[in-house]
Every structure is written in structure tokens, then in C-alpha cells.
Amino acid sequence: MTDTPTDQPEAAPAPGPTEQLHGAYVTRPRGELVLHTVPAEYLGLVEQLRTDGYWLCVDLCAVDYLGSSADRGLPAEVEPQRFEVVVNLLDPASRSRVRLRCQVPGDEPVVPSLFAVHPGTEAPEREAFDLFGVVFEGHPDPTRILLPEDWEGHPLRRDADPGRIPVQFKAASNSR
């Protein structure tokens, strides 16, 4: 199931309904296979793909699209939300990859945890919670992983200020 890269520009508005796989909409930007899903169908889809041979959950991360007006490459049927949970799966036998993009609403960022399907998502899910505040329901250890336990806020959200430390020059007086 290797995808041959097409010469067509990405996300050309396809005439007619978008292709589906296990009930999820399919796009193929630059030859990569991408499935679009929502929190309610997400867990079942990953389990289904695992029985299809996508045994290795390579990566899980979150993306915050707050304030972005860019084209996100979503099919017309998928309603864009603030957050996305992006999961990369790998099928070692057929050497193919698939990427899941799960739309997660900003006012209720909750998705089911993949721990029961792929135990290897434990740390990446903790990271996504830590940095974006996406809650993974059913996670065995829903705590912060990179930041201190008493940290407030989720720094990789677009509305989190990166903050600055003023440069201190040796010769400058501290009267500023």
C-alpha cells in the first residue's frame, strides 16, 4: 500500500465526496496517507487500524491552531477545531505509514487515551497534556511529564506567552 507521490498540488478541491477508510475521511498530501477523525470515533479507528497491521504507534502529539487562518488541508466534510491530536502509525510488514488527525474542540479538549491499544503512547500523551492541556480520558497516569508538577498553564498553546528574560549587561546600572 505504498503511496506514489502525485504531481497534483496538495488539497485540490476534489469533486464529489471525499474517500473514506473505516469511516474516516482520507486525504493524501504529498503522497502521505492522512485520516481525519473526531474524538468519538478516534479510539475505535486506531484499534481497527491495529488489526489491519498498523502495529507500531510511532508518535503522538498535539497541535494548537488558535488564530491561524491558513489552509489546514482538511476535507470539506471535516469541521476544523482548535486542537488536533496527531498520531503517526506504522505497519512494519507492508512498510507503510498512516497519520491520524483528530479534531479536538478548544472548549472541551478531551480525547480517549490510546494506552489500552498502544501502551507506548503513555509518555507522548502525558507530554501532550503537559504542553497543550489536552486531557486523555482513561490514561493511567495523567500527570505532567516535562514541566514541574506545580506548573500552571500549558506553554505550547498559541495563547501562552513565551516570555522573555531581559538581557543583563554587566556595566549597566540596575536602576532601570
Add this chain to the structure above:
Amino acid sequence: MTATDTPRTDAPAPVLDLGALDAARARLTSDQAVLRMSEHDAEQLSGYQGPTEEGLADRMIMNMGPVHPSTHGVLRLVLEMDGETVLRSKPVMGYLHTGMEKQAEQLSYLQGPTNVTRMDYASPLFNELAFSLATETLLGIEVPERAQWIRMLMTELNRISSHLLFMATNGMDIGAVGMMLYGWREREEVLRFFEMVTGLRMNHNYIRPGGVAADLPDGWRDEVRSLLEVIPERLEEWDTLLTGQPIWRERLQGVGVITTEEALSLGATGPILRSTGMAWDLRRDQPYLRYDDVEFDVVVGTYGDCFDRYAIRLAEMYESMKIVRQCLDKMPAGDYRVQDKKVTPPPRARIDESMEALIHHFKIFTEGYKVPEGEVYVAVESPRGELGCYIVSDGTSKPMRMHVRAPSFVNLQTLPHMMRDSFLADTVAIISSVDPIMGEVDR
């Protein structure tokens, strides 16, 4: 080495069935190995614990690290001990977290490699490579032939230097302190070549979107040839020194065993997955650059123990040297970076004679270049496993989101399962065999 101990090469991918994978998953999720205890509790409860009503016998909670010579930097382990035996454990990380993924959103694509190169500081070129490949995919540019071969040459040498570092630290952790000096000495030889090419021993910022920063300098062939003469000799010495040595074997064989199904379920890649007998190497299975055009073997183990992981890394250095030799033979002439005015700064000499070139130079280095909208995931085989880079572009000159799939971060999840029911002294050997680099774990 006897025949049974020699790592096999080029084994076919084992046929796995879903039932075995399900069984491994049930084992892994049953909570027998991972200690789910908050960092605060681990500090409070540190010391003797009486038997609990839930049926746990008396045991001891112990904090190992974050400042411990065998934890490779700042990894902390919370261990639940029964006497000298480890029951459950939990790796605690984040002591080196510096927000590099957030930082990447403030930096242009041209500045990106400077940032990512600091993640896995033992193999910086791989980080740059993953980032550059992802950016190039979004830009839709094809890098010149020579640049691809230079990238291959440099990353394979980097794989050698990274494994040399592993040999050094692994020896030190296990008590073969002499090995630390030898490993460090040979790594320095490779880093000297890097310094000659990139100007820096580490954190090179050499591989950039569009190609590499500079062409290989005069005399690079002689330098590489002398490396290829020195290193195999030394590897032979180490093989004699360590591989057959009874103490070394006692410390590593049968320690930290993991199965293929467990490794797959936990997302472990690289030498950990290969040590279980599964031949999975992105260089062969999903080739990037020009790996299609070179001959090399994928080295796999049999038992999935610490010794296999040591032997695989030792053997992989020979394979990398094979690739480096082929790079020497096949290095084509041509450009070392793409001639695309949008992403390539003008040559230095042009800046002195042309106002337009100066403006062009200034614009590229201050504003950067715009990258088309879209998202992409690109993976390369780093010395520690699959190193992925996920970039979301919103059409501006800075990524909207840049995420690095760090192999060490994921591989650390195998620790509690490999350490279950082993001795405390073995934990040191097990941590060492995972070869985590905390810079990329915490990012």
C-alpha cells in the same frame, strides 16, 4: 565470538501474529512493572514502606538520580525495591526541558537547524537532517545529488561517533572504566573531522534546508581514509577486550530482556527493537537520501538483552564504515546546495559586487523564506531509533508547530519492563543499554 553470539545480519522481518501482540499488550498494561507515583509522593515516601492492605509486602521506595553518574545526565528513577530486587519503577524526566519546540515557533526555517541540533547532542546531524528533510518536503525542492551523498557521509560518521560514545559510557557504567577512555579517544577522532568540515565539534548547524552549509574541504578524503584505518583496528581491540570477557558477559547476558511484541507495543525502535530479532531499519525499509544505492546489512540480535544491544552497536559501526567507504567511491561532483533563489543565499563573493545580492542575502537572513501551507512527518534512522520531525506550516517563514519524535523519549518507556525483577546493579546496565540522551528526551 562464537557463532551463536555473532549478531545476525539481514534476517527477514519475523512473521508476527496479532495474538502474540495482544498478549504482550495485556502484559504491559497490567501495571506490574510501572510505578505510577507522583514525584512529590516519591520524595515523601522515600524509604521503608510497611505492608499495605492491598496485599503489597514490605518494600522500599528509592530515588535514583537525577544526579547520578550512571543515569546519563539527569534521568531520575523512582524504584520500588524488595531488598535488592527492583519491583516497579518509573522514569522521571523533564530536568533538561528548555521548551525547544516552543522556541522553534519563534525561529525561521533557516534558523531551525541551530535549534534542533541541540536536542540529541550526541548525534546532532540527524536532528538537522530530519528537520531539513521535512522543510524540503513542504517546499517541494529536490536537493542536489552531491548534497545527498555529503549528508549520508556525515550522518554515518555521526552514527559511528554516537556509538563510540555509547561504548565509552556503557563500559564505564558496567565497570570497565578503561573503555571510557578508549571510546572517548576514538570519538574525538571523528569529531575532529566534523570540526574540519563544519567548524564545530558538536551542534554543527551543517545540514540545512536546501543542502549543506558548505562543501567538503580540501583533503577530506585523506581524513576519512585515515579514520577508516584507525577505527576498525580499535574496534578489534575492544572486541578482544570486552566481547568474550566473562565478567562483561555475566553483567550483560540475560539482563534487561524484552520481546519483539513488547518492543513494538511500547513504540521502541532502533537497537532495542533490532536486539529482539526484528530487522527494522528505516535506511533499508523506508530509504531516504541515497540509501538505495549503498550496500549494508541490518544487524539484529536474538535474545533482546543488554548484550545484544551492545553487540549490535559494535557491529553497526562496521556497517556504517561500509557506507562511508561507498560514499568515498561514489561521491559525485556538483553543487552542495540547491540553486533555488528563494531558499539559497547568494555566494559570499557576489555580495561584494552586487547590490541585489546584498539585499537578497539580507532578506533571507532576516525575514527567512516562506514555506507553503501544509503538514508533514519525516522520519530518519538515528543511532537511537526512529527520529521524526513533524512540521505544520501556516505559509509564513516560521513553523506554526514543530514537533520532534525523539527516539530516546519513547524508548525510555521500556525501562520499567526490562528492570522488573532485576537487581539494582543491573538497572545501571539496562539504562546504559537503552542509551538515552536526555537532551532529546526533555527537549
